Amino acid sequence: MREFDLLAHVYRSNVDLPADVAIPPGDDMGAIRLGGQTLLVTVDQLADGVHVDLATASLEQVARKAVTRNLSDVAAMAARPVGAVVAVSLPRDFGDTRATELFDSMRRTAAAFDCPLVGGDIAMWDHPLLISVTVFAEPGEVEPVLRSGAQPGDGIYVTGRLGGSNETLPDHYTHHLDFMPRITLARELAGDAATRPSSMIDLSDGLARDLKHLCDAGNLDADLTIADLPLSDGAHQAARRTNEPAWQHALGDGEDYELLFTAPRSPRIETADVPITRIGTMRPCAGATPAILLHLPDGATCKLADLPSLGWEHHA
Structure with missing residues (x-):
């Protein structure tokens, strides 16, 4: 199973x-x-x-x-x-x-x-x-943010940079072992009505799978702009090793442990060293089940479901 x-x-x-x-x-x-x-x-x-x-x-x-x-x-x-x-x-x-x-x-x-x-x-x-x-x-005076709650038109955002979490970089940093949980940033976002996410999840299974979780929870489609993905040094290193595009590692490697969230407006807050990047938009569900549409760097579009399986999954 x-x-x-x-x-x-x-x-x-x-x-x-x-x-x-x-x-x-x-x-x-x-x-x-x-x-x-x-x-x-x-x-x-x-x-x-x-x-x-x-x-x-x-x-x-x-x-x-x-x-x-x-x-x-x-x-x-x-x-x-x-x-x-x-x-x-x-x-x-x-x-x-x-x-x-x-x-x-x-x-x-x-x-x-x-x-x-x-x-x-x-x-x-x-x-x-x-x-x-x-x-x-x-909760500590901050209402928990659920995976459900996203609305059509909400922006899709990620913290940090994605991909290559298993790569050991020249400075001996290996992201899946050495990452910093985004507790302080999450509470800052959710504690202010002006920046509060409408839905949120942590990126453990990979952007492709975890965005699908938000889409399913809200019964929404997602438009994802691949050129806007914030790529880590690990993603670029992995791309050189595998000859696959770095953005594919950002979509599917998993174990980024960053925040993926939706919000009705840009969350403009001071973050000392953690970038927040808009990577797409939530849309009304156009089919029988929620789907993710990828806008590729070469101008082409495709559905995530048309690509080989991406992301981390245990097998029972």
């Missing part, structure tokens, strides 16, 4: 959830009402050989990514993290020194984002390292 087929099955049961579920499965975080407050929660796994490679990544990078990929979900909801728990299955030959380094690095990363590590579980097994991190968050 494909990952997104299984998720669709899960989402069909949302109508059966109790009224205390404020945000059901289908967004970057779920939420439950507790005593007049809203608690948001997200969980992600990180597996050696799937999300990281311990043969090339340091333990500090692995520990950091295990925490920050959850914090990117927090950013997508414009929420504020309050704490985390972690469950780790360690290979039997992992060793005490490496295990201590792994947990110390996770604790330091979580603390750096005001998200203390407050508990968890440890197991040993005869398989590669597996880390599962659960992060709790609160």
